[in-house]
Amino acid sequence: EKLPNITILATGGTIAGSGATSTTTVGYTAATVGVQQLINAVPELSKISNVTGEQVFQIASESMTNEHWLTLGKRVNTLLAQPNVDGIVITHGTDTLEETAYFLNLVVKSRKPVVLVGAMRPGTALSADGPINLYNAVLIAGSPEAVGKGVLVALGDQIHGARDVTKTNTSTPDSFKTPELGMLGYVQGPKAHFYHVSTRKHTVETEFDISNLSALPQVDIVYGYANMNPVALNAFIAAGAKGIVHAGTGDGSVAAKVKPDLAAARKNGTVIVRASRVGNGIVARNGEANDDELDFVVSDTLSAQKARILLMLGLTKTSNTKELQRMFYMY
Ligand SMILES: NC(=O)C[C@H](N)C(=O)O
Numbered sequence: 001e002k003l004p005n006i007t008i009l010a011t012g013g014t015i016a017g018s019g020a021t022s023t024t025t026v027g028y029t030a031a032t033v034g035v036q037q038l039i040n041a042v043p044e045l046s047k048i049s050n051v052t053g054e055q056v057f058q059i060a061s062e063s064m065t066n067e068h069w070l071t072l073g074k075r076v077n078t079l080l081a082q083p084n085v086d087g088i089v090i091t092h093g094t095d096t097l098e099e100t101a102y103f104l105n106l107v108v109k110s111r112k113p114v115v116l117v118g119a120m121r122p123g124t125a126l127s128a129d130g131p132i133n134l135y136n137a138v139l140i141a142g143s144p145e146a147v148g149k150g151v152l153v154a155l156g157d158q159i160h161g162a163r164d165v166t167k168t169n170t171s172t173p174d175s176f177k178t179p180e181l182g183m184l185g186y187v188q189g190p191k192a193h194f195y196h197v198s199t200r201k202h203t204v205e206t207e208f209d210i211s212n213l214s215a216l217p218q219v220d221i222v223y224g225y226a227n228m229n230p231v232a233l234n235a236f237i238a239a240g241a242k243g244i245v246h247a248g249t250g251d252g253s254v255a256a257k258v259k260p261d262l263a264a265a266r267k268n269g270t271v272i273v274r275a276s277r278v279g280n281g282i283v284a285r286n287g288e289a290n291d292d293e294l295d296f297v298v299s300d301t302l303s304a305q306k307a308r309i310l311l312m313l314g315l316t317k318t319s320n321t322k323e324l325q326r327m328f329y330m331y
Pocket residue numbers: 012013014015030059060061062092093094095096118119120121
């Protein structure tokens with residue numbers, strides 16, 4: 001039987017981290033180990049695939065930028081256009097892994113599997129989770145069942161979809177979950193078992209094209225809380241934000257002290273997306289604010305950090321808020 005050809009793109013993170021002792025599970029250094037060493041640590045990979053490694057970046061994922069995303073997205077598209085590449089695995093820090101996954105879910109132009117993988121413990125730790133997670137990710141990326149399912153995330157023997165997965169715990173190994181909307185499946189056997197797919201469009205079905213982009217429009221997030229004031233919002237506007245995601249309290253509610261400035265920002269041309277800090281549920285259009293009158297967009301169920309990504313990509317196509325709202329209900 002012919003083994004699938006999988007390219008591992010390494011970007012850093014804890015999966016490439018090392019600590020002082022085997023019990024160092026916090027306070028280690030992320031992004032120290034190179035891609036070949038990650039591959040060598042899992043000799044079982046050669047039984048399930050022909051793996052090739054490529055070091056794209058070597059960073060902790062809290063330092064991920066829009067420019068990193070454009071570089072990574074273009075590299076993924078170039079590789080997947082080659083007939084001798086069957087799938088891609090991306091090793092990544094877990095802090096922004098869900099954001100990179102969702103970005104790629106919207107801009108990868110291929111049905112071939114793309115699987116992001118990270119670890120909550122550095123490779124030097126007792127029960128390091130990186131090696132088994134990497135093995136699972138390569139297995140998924142080489143599975144015919146993973147074709148056409150959008151960008152996937154592999155941690156803890158589970159398969160998650162890029163749109164809905166999120167990091168839910170600062171430090172425990174079971175941190176990655178898809179609350180409420182549900183994960184896609186398991187790795188067991190060793191085999192990828194799928195049970196769910198998202199109904200939202202992704203990869204080859206989207207209207208986004210990054211091939212000629214060297215930057216993305218500036219979009220920032222303002223966070224809602226009791227006693228909130230409009231200082232951060234206005235600072236972002238003054239710094240040139242083309243879009244603002246308002247991570248509001250509850251169903252995306254906006255404090256009375258902030259609403260006039262948010263409305264003014266929209267009148268002056270900034271696109272406003274109302275999201276929620278809650279983490280689950282739909283932000284109701286014309287619920288906690290009169291979005292039709294204020295000309296705001298709602299995030300649907302996207303978290304603020306993912307709404308930021310969709311708004312940036314949406315703004316590369318249009319600044320029409322009806323069109324942008326359509327995208328938030330489509331992706
Ligand atoms: N577990 C991790 O990977 C956390 C690390 N700070 C990162 O995102 O790069």
